[in-house]
Amino acid sequence: MTLDGSTAAVRVDGLSRRYGATRALDGVDLRLERGITGLLGPNGAGKTTLLSILATVGEPDAGRVSVFGLDPRQAAQRVEIRRRLGYLPQELGYHRHFTVAAFLDYVAILKEITGRRRRAEEVARVLAAIGLETRARTRIRALSGGMRQRLGIAQALLGKPDLLVLDEPTAGLDPEQRLRFRELLSGLPGDPVIVLSTHQADDIAAICPHVVVLLQGRVQFTGTPADLAATAAGRVWAASERDDRAHLAWRGGDNRWRHVGDDPPAGADLVAPTVEDGYLLLSHAAGSR
Amino acid sequence: MTAAPLRTVLGLARVEAWLQIRSLLGLAGLLGAGGLIWLVIYRTVPLWWNASWQIGDGQLILGMAVLIAAQLAAGRARRAGLADLYASFPTTAAARTGGQLAGLAGALPASLVLAGVASAVVQARGAIGTPDVVVLAAGVLLVIAAGAAGVAIGSRFPHPLAGVLFALALFLCSGAYQVLSRAGIWLVPWNIMVNQLGVLPGPLAGYPPGGAHALELAGFAATAGIVALAVTVRRARARAGLAAAGIAAVAVICFAGALQLRPIPTTAVNHLVSEVADPASVQRCVAAARSGTASIRASAASWRRCGHRSATCSRGCRPRPARR
Numbered sequence: 001m002t003l004d005g006s007t008a009a010v011r012v013d014g015l016s017r018r019y020g021a022t023r024a025l026d027g028v029d030l031r032l033e034r035g036i037t038g039l040l041g042p043n044g045a046g047k048t049t050l051l052s053i054l055a056t057v058g059e060p061d062a063g064r065v066s067v068f069g070l071d072p073r074q075a076a077q078r079v080e081i082r083r084r085l086g087y088l089p090q091e092l093g094y095h096r097h098f099t100v101a102a103f104l105d106y107v108a109i110l111k112e113i114t115g116r117r118r119r120a121e122e123v124a125r126v127l128a129a130i131g132l133e134t135r136a137r138t139r140i141r142a143l144s145g146g147m148r149q150r151l152g153i154a155q156a157l158l159g160k161p162d163l164l165v166l167d168e169p170t171a172g173l174d175p176e177q178r179l180r181f182r183e184l185l186s187g188l189p190g191d192p193v194i195v196l197s198t199h200q201a202d203d204i205a206a207i208c209p210h211v212v213v214l215l216q217g218r219v220q221f222t223g224t225p226a227d228l229a230a231t232a233a234g235r236v237w238a239a240s241e242r243d244d245r246a247h248l249a250w251r252g253g254d255n256r257w258r259h260v261g262d263d264p265p266a267g268a269d270l271v272a273p274t275v276e277d278g279y280l281l282l283s284h285a286a287g288s289r
Numbered sequence: 290m291t292a293a294p295l296r297t298v299l300g301l302a303r304v305e306a307w308l309q310i311r312s313l314l315g316l317a318g319l320l321g322a323g324g325l326i327w328l329v330i331y332r333t334v335p336l337w338w339n340a341s342w343q344i345g346d347g348q349l350i351l352g353m354a355v356l357i358a359a360q361l362a363a364g365r366a367r368r369a370g371l372a373d374l375y376a377s378f379p380t381t382a383a384a385r386t387g388g389q390l391a392g393l394a395g396a397l398p399a400s401l402v403l404a405g406v407a408s409a410v411v412q413a414r415g416a417i418g419t420p421d422v423v424v425l426a427a428g429v430l431l432v433i434a435a436g437a438a439g440v441a442i443g444s445r446f447p448h449p450l451a452g453v454l455f456a457l458a459l460f461l462c463s464g465a466y467q468v469l470s471r472a473g474i475w476l477v478p479w480n481i482m483v484n485q486l487g488v489l490p491g492p493l494a495g496y497p498p499g500g501a502h503a504l505e506l507a508g509f510a511a512t513a514g515i516v517a518l519a520v521t522v523r524r525a526r527a528r529a530g531l532a533a534a535g536i537a538a539v540a541v542i543c544f545a546g547a548l549q550l551r552p553i554p555t556t557a558v559n560h561l562v563s564e565v566a567d568p569a570s571v572q573r574c575v576a577a578a579r580s581g582t583a584s585i586r587a588s589a590a591s592w593r594r595c596g597h598r599s600a601t602c603s604r605g606c607r608p609r610p611a612r613r
Contacts, residue, residue: 057376075524079379087377093370106304110378110385114296155374 009033009193010054010163015063017049024049025060026217032193036185038208038225039197040279046217047197048090048167054195055087055165067163083112086161090168090197092152096141100132100151103140107155126154129184131177145172153181160189166196170203182207201276205229213279215286225275232273232281236260239268247284297380298387305362305392309355309436310399318354319399322347326407335411337418341499344407345428351403352435353456355396359436360452363389363443363517382521386444390514393436400432427503434506435459437513444520496553505545511538 008031015028024046041047052058053065056072068084070077095103104123113119127133130150140148149172156164170178178200185194186207198204204211205225213221213228221228238256242249243265252258259265260280309315326347330340363386366375375385404425412420435456442455515535522528553561 052373055373055377057373079381082377082379085377087374089373089377091370092374093368095365095369095371106301107378109297109300109304110375110380112294112297112379114300 009068010195011064011066012050012054013064015050015053015060015065017046017053017058017060023217025053025063028063028214028217028219030212030219030222032195032210034191034193035210036194036196036208037210037212038204039195039212039214040199040201040204041197041214042283045214047214050214051165051167051195051197052089054163055085055089056081057087057089081163083159084162086156086158086164088152088156088166088169092148094140094148094151097139099137099139100127100143101136103151104155104158108158111159113159122158126157129157130154131180146174146177149173150177153184157188160192162190162192164188164192164194164196166194168197168199170198170200178203201274201279205275211275213282215283218286220282220286221278228278228282229273229275230278232260232277234270235262235281236271236273236277237264237268238271239265241265241267243268248280294380294384298384298391301380301385301388302391302394305389306395308362309358309392309395312354312358312395314354314358314361315351315396315399318351319403321354322350322403323407325350326403327410330411330414335414335416337411337416337420340411340416341421341424342497344404344411345424345431347407348400348403348428348431349435349460351396351400352432353460355393355399355432356435356439356442356456356459357452358396359389359393359439360443360446360455361439361449362392363440364447364449364451365443367447368449381523382444383518383523383527386440386517386521389440389443390437390517393433393440396432396436397429400429404428421499423499423503427499427506430503430506430510434510434513437510437517441513441517441520444517496557498548498551501545501548505542505549508538508542508545512542 010030010032012028012030012032015025015030016023017025026046028046028050039047039050049058053060054067056067056078065072067081070081072078072081095106098106101123104126105119108119108122113122123136124133127136130153132147132150132154135143135147140151143151149169153166153169156166170181173181182203185196188194196203196208208225211221211223211225211228212219221231237259238252238254239259240256242251242257243259243261243263245263246259246261246265248261249257249259257265258271259268260277264270326344329343329347335343366372366385375382408420408425438455438459439452442451512535515531515538519528519531519535522531
């Protein structure tokens, strides 16, 4: 991510979007480069709205978006962006009576992969990538929730997109599948621009070189996960007793209370902050404004 | 349309056609239509100048099934919660609709099988006269028109019941014409004529006009397809083109409807009157080899079936049994 945006693959300037009286996005500015950017924020922060606009599905009320120098407001350029896009919406339905391979084949046609041989190769590639190759002939209605989520990721990977927009891709995945997903994203060829929203701060810390925190429709933080964790430096303690002055406190696996807040509990030890701590403090600060 | 979208449309059409071919609804429609045609023709020796239309009427049942299947296919993405995902693809909604319309080719095999098998059965039962290929082809057009209507409905109304309701409406429009107003009859003029054909001693040349009937159904199919595309097309120029094509299609329907509502020429009526007044002048004898019912079959040896347009009856014709 760059501050001046001179080399940014995706530029977002002054983006605003309202749903009735609710302001989902309020003057969002972003610059995204190639690599993985994690989008953190609570429910209703505007993540899904932002991602749908990046995916050319939603339209902003105000502001501009540029993807690889293309303007999605222009019909021809919008189609060109879509040719380079892989999108996983937050709530994805499926043609339940299709088989896994038939669904991916259908999506591949919609992505203008029209050659039969190339389509078959592409379907086989993404099935192998998400570990569903043995389920190719299984009807979607027979898949578990986690498998369907992987199928959703697979369809986004079809056509080796330059821009991957993934809205909560790890929701519903078990720990092993989450690790496989991290491996998959880290190993994607061509160094695409990847934007993923998640509630899993450890996913962000593990695979995202860049992180954006969106709170109440505004960008509250951009930087590296380490930078985000550093915002909580000196404000995270471990103590044997709970202190009610903390913004948030929970008992850890070592049976000690981890406190995130401004005031140290009595007899507490300062501990190294995590991305989650930084996010919690940002969220608390935004909520108290 | 550039090459990439055209290939996409063809690719989608291939998938949709295959789904249509494998559709259980289509199979049910085929069986239902076959059953209906059999119910209509099995009691009596069929007359081709009526049977061609009856086979076309049977295609209506298949058309209803195809309409429902096409509506389900067209509304599939929205029903499954895939609208946002589909909107992110380079393939436009109009191209998807185009693929679904082209995919109606998948309904052709069932329709052709129905027409072919029904014709073979009618012929095997010793039908009098010759089949009207144009009328039989119109039955196939009816199925395609119903499918195009299904795509149009599904593009706007994805709920699965929408197709069922419209299919019932189609059935009522076409079947219960007696309760329709004159305007309604104008939309389905062939219905009035068809039920009169069975009492005619022979075909009336050019009546009902099968070509106009087929033209009207083609107009309906085109109009439905244009409506389906108009729901999804966004570009102003494309919309203008569709509007022009829609006007042309409606004009074709009007023209074909007017052709079918033309009165029978006086010469043809006079000829008909003379045939009714003196059946022997147009009857010919054919040895009755088959009969649809056991009671008639029992006396088949002494029966001679009478057709039309033959010179004399040397073996003493008896009038053919009254139909229905």
